Amino acid sequence: MQINVKLSPDVLDWVMAHIQQENVPRDVVKYLTIWKSGEKLPTFNQIEKVSKASGIPFGYFFLQEPPKEEFPLLEYRTIDSTSAMNPSRNIIDVMHDMEQVQDWARNHAIEEEQQAPEFIGSQKNNVDTEDFAEYVRTVLELEIKWYENSKSAVESFKTLRDKISQAGVIVMMSGIVGNNTHRPLDINEFRAFAMVDDLVPLIFINSNDSVSGKLFSLLHEFAHICIGNNSLYNDRYSSGTRVSKAESVSNAVAAEILVPQVMFEKKWKEIDKFDDPIKTIDALTKYFSCGTTVIARKALDNGYIDYSVYRKLSQIAVNRYNEKRKKEKEQGGGGDYYRTAASRIDTRFFKSLVSSVHEGKTLYTDAFRLTNTNRSTFENLVNKMGGGSK
Template sequence: MQSSVNISSEVLDWVIAHAQMNSLSPQIVGYLNLWVSGEKKPTFNQIEKVSKATGIPLGYFFLEHPPKEDLSFVEYRTVDSTELENPSRNLIDVMHDMDQVQEWMHNHLISEGVSPVNYVGIFKEETSYKVFSQKIRDLLGLSVEWYAKSRTAEDSFNIIRAAISNIGTLVMMSGIVGNNTHRPLSIDEFRAFSVIDEYAPLIFINSNDSTNGKLFSLLHEFSHICIGENSLFNDRYSTGKKVRKVETLCNAVAAEVLVPQKFFVREWSAAIQENEQEQAIHVLAHNFKCGATVIARKAYDNGFIEYDLYQKIAKLAVQLYNEKRRRLKERGESGGDYYRTVASRIDRRFFRLLVGSVHEGKTLYSDAFRLTNTNRSTFANLIESVGGGVK
């Protein structure tokens, strides 16, 4: 028979407040209720189960007082939602993981004598979105019609991601916490976030979003980096309402890079002659290799459509994507090749520098495994999968 363990009442109250109770199994909720009521004391094994289910670190349960976690990033959320006043453990833990990646990159670049990047904080909220978007194209080495080289939105995402990474911003991406498939990241909680650093600014993309959503989020977050402000992008419907001025600017910049105004007006004029408004939106989304929501917003901002149609398009895009994910889940389809999936989560420049540092003996293998959520076997296979990792 296992002996019981004492948990501080303060810590237990904190656990209850920070656990996502509606997502926990009846067994886990039962444990917590019994502990709070004092009917039973927990065993170590039960605490381990609760820790795993809630994502709350095991060590927290044995503290005398609740831990003090830095949740200041919540202040930078796009939409002032009550849900994010109590962010999930999944979001908190992913932020913690990205802090470690960013810290390693920051220290590595300084040790190598690399200069800070020159674009963090170069713009202010008052900047014209057209001036801002052209500067981003210049920074990324893109022509105004760069999207013409893309066949799909995925092509466009890969082009933008590579360009942003190449100039020194880490672009990390995942739909789960670490390698734990039982801890998916909720797209309703956040789409992306960015963390400012003069040497290693970082963007994290929630890969549970649609390809079009990820593309827009990437440019939105890079705009925040150019403004020099952290961001937690949680606007699922891209409403453009009830958001701060800086968010409206970042949305406008992202939309302008994806769909330049002068080409949009020309394309709209042609499409509307042969199509109803809603169909014209989808025609332009195909032409510009982006989401219908971006086109609808452009059309609304230009006075070509009413807000109700824009809102309908935005919500329909979310519904269609949710339905697609549900069908894939029902068919039991996985994310494809494991190493391809893992490689897609990691910024290529970061991985190349990390592998090089390991090979030079400057970084421990154990640290590399921790930073990439791998082990000795999977790390070696990942290097092989991405072509040696040090190209």
């Protein structure tokens, strides 16, 4: 026997305002519209279906007043935007997931009497880009020409992610909420975020971004941790305009590490023989193993191109990436599940978690929750990532 439920009109208004209608099935929007009009009352099964599709917690639907949710991290968004002011359930749920990861890691660090990384907040008042960048290179044990050992931006990203993780930052990455492929993370909503903690800072990277975008975001967020403030990075162009001082500094530091000014000037003079700055920028992008936008920004800051050319190159880079993503979607193919799962989880964090489980300090159910796995996939992931021994 089906039981119909009367929902609060105010709660229904709140639900409809907080779902991204373009990203949920049409029947979900239809249900909500019918319920709101009073034409029909929902059943428990229908509410559960809408809850799963929208990401809005099941219990919220039965409240008499709309829930009051607070998301402090949203206050640190790079630039104002509609998506930032009205965050999707996807980013909200990812933030909640990362809070749980950070809470576990913090408790584990306290239990193991781990020392806090000294770089957290150490550059709070440093606005000297080159000095700040040199400090970061020292912390991460990078030579100024570290990029010459990378064959591609993919290798550069892996190198920096490993270095930042070993320095004491949890670096997580995904393009979906949990394991739900029907809940992709929108690159237009955010590229990355950093959650500062005095013991276990965390960086989350939206893997739906381009490789060069992820590379820049990673360094941008690490700079924020060195400054000592949280960050929600949602600037698609790394424009450096209409942003706070901390954002400008973080952008500049990230660019300086990827493309050191002294090396940029030298290489520009060597390569700028085409009498075509766009060709020069393309050549430098390959040399520094980073994105076109970063090189274009350097060229803009050095007066080699004007802002209109910079914006044109930035848009071209976005269009190329969008076209690539479109082709990948059309071709389909799920890839290697465990390779993808492993790429989402910080290796140092995972090994600590596995060791804690095997020592009986952490329940398997908690480990499954923190890694979005079950008993079978968790053990296979342990084998894939080389976790702690039993």
